[in-house]
Amino acid sequence: MKTKSQHALFGCLMFLALATTTSSCEKKDDGSYVAPITRYEKVQGQWQLTGLNQTDELAKSTGGSLTQVNLYGKFNFKDMKITFNVDAENNPTSYSVSGNAPELFTKEGFWQMDAAFTTGKTAKIFLYSDEAKTQKIDELEVTTMPGATTNMDLRLVRTSAGTPFLSYQFSLKPVE
Amino acid sequence: MKRYLLSAVLLLLPFIGMCQNAINEIWTQPAIFKADEQVTLFFDVKGTQLEAETDAIYLWSWFPSEPDAGNWANSSDFAKLTHVEGTVWKITMVPSDYYHVPADQIVSLYGLLKTKDGSKVSDAFAPDKGNAINLYNFTDIKNTRISDFYPKTIKGDRPFSILINAGKTWSDCATNATQGALATASEVHMHSGLNDWKVIVENNPANLAKTKLTHLGDNIYRMDMIPWEYYGQEIAITKVNAVFANDTWSKLGFDTNCADFLFNSTGIVVVTPSYSLFPQKITKKDILTLVAVNGDLDASDLNYEVTMGTTKVTGKFEGVKPNYRAYIDLVTPLKEQNVDKIHVTIKTNSGANLLDTDMALTPIVN
Incomplete structure (x- = not known):
């Protein structure tokens, strides 16, 4: 003989079982697939120079008294802008440098990076004179990749027999 | 034998020390002074027995009189010097009052410095030591000279005096050359510059107090200054250029032929960077x-010339002492040239060659 309370408990358990079964069969909505942001998307666009330091890597390694010179206020570097162009698929195409500052690296050509996504190593921008990107003319390290910060730092390194002896640190902000 | 030698050396030690007892430097403020006006004598006792004194040093003088005579073992307070800083001490006096001698009889001051009890002394400042304090002889400036200055080696951080005889200065050379117009001015001011007018202190309404000369009588005017303070720049002084005028420039005083006055420093050792x-x-x-x-x-003062292939760039350094820079763009002139070195020279305005060197260019590796 079942009591009224036993009937009520049984009813509740049945409802719970039904509800659980119904909800477990519902399809979960995770949104549509979005490809990860590439380095090209972060680097592309026009950048205004906000700082330029020249570092004597030899003096730095040998404890020289003067290791760095600020060149930002010299030779119209304040007017220097760099533009990295991409195509519709965000693949790198051409680049150009505007302004009358001395051409520390070739002021126009084509660009490519060492990898589209993070590798754990310092990202590199390779500069080419030809669209096929077979004639490399310069190379820039991306020492601060835009992302967490809107700014970007590039480093141009001069080497001799594989040993850096001079570098330039370009600090850049995006042109709105 | 060795013991005797050692004893002899030990006995001689105090005297060896006394051999190096000359007063390091003596100067006065103003640099040119009359015997009946206030002057401050400065003594740097570095290298003397008094070098370590911090309490009190006294002046012991015997020419033109001996004002503290009889008190060698207990110098009087009037002879006490004031500590300035480090090893520099000073005493301020009116010589004719200090020595109780008529001003026209005072031509020089001799003496030495000592502790109160005379246990430590410096060498004398006196003619035989070549460092007596000599008063300026105004005979020439009153009678024949238009101007004079002292000391002849102009040091930026030491008092410097210029004298002019306003009655002998020139004006109106373009029309009717006149001598002595400036002597009728109620005030005489100096418009001057250092090193060919490189740093200028103008005679203008804002500078009247600073540029005003002291009238010493007989048309003789004196400018007193410490050059680095007066001109506001700590540079080596090779010359002072000047013209004189009243406060409104209505009365002028130039050198002979209405030229600017030129006070050339002698013996300046300019430290090149x-x-x-x-x-x-x-x-x-x-x-x-x-x-x-x-x-x-x-x-x-510093001029550079950099030769980059067929291109030569010249210019002057920039910056604030002691750090000067010159920035050279190698990129633009060498864009269409292939050279393996450049040549750099640095010269002073007077043409002295400070640097003359080649600099190799490292090949670019991409």
């Missing part, structure tokens, strides 16, 4: 910085 090229290794696509530090010269 040390130079370096930055960076140590460079390519034709870089910026070269010429660095000059720790010199007496002004940045505008």
Whole structure:
């Protein structure tokens, strides 16, 4: 003989079982697939120079008294802008440098990076004179990749027999 | 034998010390002074027995009189010097009052410095030591000279005096050359500059107090200054250029032929800066910085010339003492040239060659 309370408990358990079964069969909505942001998307666009330091890597390694010179206020570097162009698929195409500052690296050509996504190593921008990107003319390290910060730092390194002896640190902000 | 030698050396030690007891430096403020006006005598006792004294040093003088005579073992308070800083001491006096001698009979001051009880003394400042304090002889400036100055070696941080005889200065040379117009002015001011007018203190309404000369009587006017304070720049002084006028410039006083006055410093040792090229290794696509530090010269005294293939660039250094720089763009002139070195020279305005060197260009590796 079942009591009224036993009937009520049984009813509740049945409802719970039904509800659980119904909800477990519902399809979960995770949104549509979005490809990860590439380095090209972060680097592309026009950048205004906000700082330029020249570092004597030899003096730095040998404890020289003067290791760095600020060149930002010299030779119209304040007017220097760099533009990295991409195509519709965000693949790198051409680049150009505007302004009358001395051409520390070739002021126009084509660009490519060492990898589209993070590798754990310092990202590199390779500069080419030809669209096929077979004639490399310069190379820039991306020492601060835009992302967490809107700014970007590039480093141009001069080497001799594989040993850096001079570098330039370009600090850049995006042109709105 | 060795013991005797050692004893002899020990006995001689105090006397060896006494051999190096000359007063290091003596100067006065003003540099040119009359015997009946207030003057401060400065003594740097570095290198004397008094070098370590911090309590009290006294003047012991015997010419033109001996004002503290009889008190060698207990100098009087009037002879006590005041400590300035480090090893520099001073005493302020009116010589004719201090020595109780008529001003026209005072031509020089001799003496020495000592502790109160005379247990420590300096060497004398006196003619035989070559460092007596000589008063300026005004005979020539009153009678024949238009101007004079002292000391002849102009030091930026030491008092310097210029004298002019306003009755002998020139004006109106373009029309009717006149001598002595400035002597009728109620005030005489100096419009002057250092090193060919490189740093100027103008005779203008804002500077009247600073540029005003002291009238010593007989048309003789004196400008007193400490040059680095007066001109506001710590540069080596090779010359002072000046013209004189009243406060409104209605009465002028020039040198002979209405030329500017020129007070040429003698014996100035100008410390040239040390130079370096930055960076140590460079390519034709870089910026070269010429660095000059720790010199007496002004940045505008330094001229560079950099030869890059067929291109030659020249210019002057920039910056604030003691760090001067000149920035050279190698990229632009060498864009269409292939050279393996550049040539750098740095010269002073007077043509002295301070640096003359080649700098190799490192080949660019992509």
